[in-house]
Amino acid sequence: AQSVTQLDSHVSVSEGTPVLLRCNYSSSYSPSLFWYVQHPNKGLQLLLKYTSAATLVKGINGFEAEFKKSETSFHLTKPSAHMSDAAEYFCVVLNTGNQFYFGTGTSLTVIP
Amino acid sequence: EAEVAQSPRYKITEKSQAVAFWCDPISGHATLYWYRQILGQGPELLVQFQDESVVDDSQLPKDRFSAERLKGVDSTLKIQPAELGDSAMYLCASSPRGRAGTDTQYFGPGTRLTVL
Numbered sequence: 001a002q003s004v005t006q007l008d009s010h011v012s013v014s015e016g017t018p019v020l021l022r023c024n025y026s027s028s029y030s031p032s033l034f035w036y037v038q039h040p041n042k043g044l045q046l047l048l049k050y051t052s053a054a055t056l057v058k059g060i061n062g063f064e065a066e067f068k069k070s071e072t073s074f075h076l077t078k079p080s081a082h083m084s085d086a087a088e089y090f091c092v093v094l095n096t097g098n099q100f101y102f103g104t105g106t107s108l109t110v111i112p
Numbered sequence: 113e114a115e116v117a118q119s120p121r122y123k124i125t126e127k128s129q130a131v132a133f134w135c136d137p138i139s140g141h142a143t144l145y146w147y148r149q150i151l152g153q154g155p156e157l158l159v160q161f162q163d164e165s166v167v168d169d170s171q172l173p174k175d176r177f178s179a180e181r182l183k184g185v186d187s188t189l190k191i192q193p194a195e196l197g198d199s200a201m202y203l204c205a206s207s208p209r210g211r212a213g214t215d216t217q218y219f220g221p222g223t224r225l226t227v228l
Contacts, residue, residue: 032215034216034217036219041201041222041224042221042222043116043118043203043219043220043221043222044155044203044205044219045219046216046217046218049216090154090155092217094215098143098160098162098207098215099157099160099168100145100157100217102154102155102156103154104153104154105153105154
């Protein structure tokens with residue numbers, strides 16, 4: 001069975017400092033993995049996805065994530081946080097039945 | 113850029129009333145999903161369609177919720193009667209029928225339901 005664990009429910013960073021949002025997955029094979037961002041009262045926007053190609057995936061708005069099979073991790077990073085990055089972030093795993101499993105989310109606060 | 117459309121964006125209703133939400137997926141997308149997202153939580157899948165067929169509705173409260181996608185294009189989610197605990201964001205998403213395990217979901221803006 002597939003599952004996703006987001007290790008931090010809240011992360012706070014200062015503007016201009018690096019962002020790290022952690023995600024671990026459980027799967028019996030190499031899954032497809034995604035990061036979505038959700039701003040208040042908005043739908044979810046795709047940041048990036050991993051589908052067994054390059055392990056370092058670059059997404060929109062300067063975000064990237066690295067798939068590490070040995071650690072079953074897919075952490076999201078950004079070198080320098082911007083105020084507009086404050087939002088809820090979801091890590092998602094996809095199984096071969098096209099069923100998506102969401103993590104519980106990480107709320108990112110950016111301090112001016 | 114093609115988007116998933118949802119309406120209404122906001123709905124306020126009294127308990128015991130009926131409500132309906134509409135979703136129009138990205139053209140050509142075979143798979144359509146309805147999610148419920150309670151404030152502060154991640155989305156919870158209610159129902160998944162492949163074309164006009166339901167492939168997963170195991171988490172849909174069938175005593176009060178119904179969903180249809182008659183022509184395999186747009187979809188309607190209905191709640192009757194609405195209860196206070198139904199207050200949430202209802203999200204629709206679609207994905208192309210790609211190779212299994214490689215699809216990407218695209219989300220609509222959601223419908224925020226408040227039940228008084």
